[in-house]
Amino acid sequence: EALIGGVSIKRIEAFAAREAAAYAAARPRTRAALAEGAGAFLDGVPMHWMRDWPQPFPMLVARARGARIEDLDGHKIDDFCLGDTGSMFGHSPAPVARAIRAQAGRGLTYMLPTEDALAAGRLLTERFGPMLWQIATTATDANRNAIRVARAVTGRAKVLVFNGCYHGTVEDVMVRRREGRTEARPGLVGQVADLTRLAVAAEFNDLASVEAALAGGDIAAILTEPVMTNSCMVLPEPGFHAGLRDLASRFGALLIIDETHTISSGLGGYTRTHGLEPDIFVTGKCVAGGVATAIWGLSRETARRFGVYDAARAPGHSGMGTTLSANPLQFAALRATLAEVMTPENYARMEAGAARLSAGLTKAVTRVGAPWHVVRVGARVEFICAPGPLKNGIEAEAAHKPALEAAIHQGLLNRGSLIAPFHNMMLISPATSRAQIDRLVAAFAEVLGQLFET
Ligand code: PMP
Numbered sequence: 001e002a003l004i005g006g007v008s009i010k011r012i013e014a015f016a017a018r019e020a021a022a023y024a025a026a027r028p029r030t031r032a033a034l035a036e037g038a039g040a041f042l043d044g045v046p047m048h049w050m051r052d053w054p055q056p057f058p059m060l061v062a063r064a065r066g067a068r069i070e071d072l073d074g075h076k077i078d079d080f081c082l083g084d085t086g087s088m089f090g091h092s093p094a095p096v097a098r099a100i101r102a103q104a105g106r107g108l109t110y111m112l113p114t115e116d117a118l119a120a121g122r123l124l125t126e127r128f129g130p131m132l133w134q135i136a137t138t139a140t141d142a143n144r145n146a147i148r149v150a151r152a153v154t155g156r157a158k159v160l161v162f163n164g165c166y167h168g169t170v171e172d173v174m175v176r177r178r179e180g181r182t183e184a185r186p187g188l189v190g191q192v193a194d195l196t197r198l199a200v201a202a203e204f205n206d207l208a209s210v211e212a213a214l215a216g217g218d219i220a221a222i223l224t225e226p227v228m229t230n231s232c233m234v235l236p237e238p239g240f241h242a243g244l245r246d247l248a249s250r251f252g253a254l255l256i257i258d259e260t261h262t263i264s265s266g267l268g269g270y271t272r273t274h275g276l277e278p279d280i281f282v283t284g285k286c287v288a289g290g291v292a293t294a295i296w297g298l299s300r301e302t303a304r305r306f307g308v309y310d311a312a313r314a315p316g317h318s319g320m321g322t323t324l325s326a327n328p329l330q331f332a333a334l335r336a337t338l339a340e341v342m343t344p345e346n347y348a349r350m351e352a353g354a355a356r357l358s359a360g361l362t363k364a365v366t367r368v369g370a371p372w373h374v375v376r377v378g379a380r381v382e383f384i385c386a387p388g389p390l391k392n393g394i395e396a397e398a399a400h401k402p403a404l405e406a407a408i409h410q411g412l413l414n415r416g417s418l419i420a421p422f423h424n425m426m427l428i429s430p431a432t433s434r435a436q437i438d439r440l441v442a443a444f445a446e447v448l449g450q451l452f453e454t
Contacts, residue, residue: 066431131297139284140168164393231396360441
């Protein structure tokens with residue numbers, strides 16, 4: 001009998017069909033509203049990723065607060081997706097909502113800073129360390145800008161990334177590694193540039209592959225997450241980050257640490273909790289409590305080198321920007337988040353909740369004897385439908401089981417818990433209650449019981 005992740009394919013298909021039908025039957029208002037209103041959008045969704053949820057049609061959200069999201073049909077769902085990290089601190093945290101209300105009548109964008117901006121700058125340094133900061137609107141843009149600076153100060157072209165990584169829609173690094181060679185990822189829309197001239201893919205947890213690439217002398221920067229979170233989660237092995245830091249310095253490349261997801265690790269992200277030493281630090285998503293904001297910071301030495309470059313640069317467009325970035329609404333929300341939401345107390349709550357979830361999921365996996373494992377980075381928990389730990393992007397890709405995962409996601413949603421699409425990620429916010437965690441664990445155990453027929 002054919003199996004995926006230890007589960008019979010026939011049983012996955014039957015389960016998925018049952019759950020999809022139950023989802024659809026429970027949402028007459030949503031269906032009617034979509035039938036009336038979705039036609040204006042390309043493919044019926046305002047952003048093409050919204051097709052990628054496993055449900056037969058999207059959930060329309062009526063409201064969300066804390067760790068609870070309510071759909072148009074009145075279903076109150078425990079939200080563990082939390083906007084795929086954008087709302088990691090809960091939906092509409094009270095201090096952020098207050099700050100937005102206060103700014104709402106004072107103008108929303110000026111291309112000039114505010115007092116909140118100055119306070120936010122000081123708080124960024126307090127939370128993340130002594131860097132020199134810039135504000136962007138998306139982590140994608142922050143990474144793009146970081147790469148420009150790295151190329152500027154080194155005079156080199158290529159960016160080293162890891163097979164299986166994701167750093168936003170940063171065009172230049174959309175590469176993967178196959179049999180030791182870098183190639184463009186398949187599926188890119190309208191791709192014309194030869195990405196192998198702009199990026200090199202090495203293998204995570206494989207310092208030899210990094211050194212081999214750096215030896216070419218044309219790498220401007222290593223761009224990496226501290227933990228690979230965008231395939232199935234891959235933790236760094238002991239010594240990997242120290243090795244990366246050492247190799248980057250030895251070969252004259254900058255080290256860009258992208259903390260867009262690993263900001264779940266604790267106060268100051270993985271960088272602070274594990275003592276990493278990036279030349280450029282990037283994060284986004286939840287940094288302003290859900291208001292579109294990203295930050296990037298240069299170490300003092302990188303800033304000094306960039307200053308020299310910048311002073312000699314020809315006049316004209318820098319290639320870095322976007323008009324709405326560093327607007328007063330972002331600063332109000334950023335300041336409120338850094339001062340009142342991104343606190344040690346809240347991280348402690350998130351950590352305790354995530355440990356509880358991780359233990360509960362592990363127990364459910366063990367009970368049915370599934371060949372799976374559970375992995376956690378602070379407030380971020382993932383179940384993986386394959387044995388672990390995973391070592392690199394090759395293993396992570398093989399561990400991903402789309403059909404099985406989609407069926408589980410749908411089953412969990414029908415039982416009241418929403419988890420992130422694309423991967424099996426669950427986030428614990430400061431607002432997430434023990435009861436919500438226990439409901440998710442119970443739903444997961446029930447779904448596994450049906451899939452493994454115990
Ligand atoms: N960096 C990492 C590690 C990410 O996971 C993502 C998005 N998932 C980004 C950057 C890009 O963030 P955004 O889509 O907000 O630009």
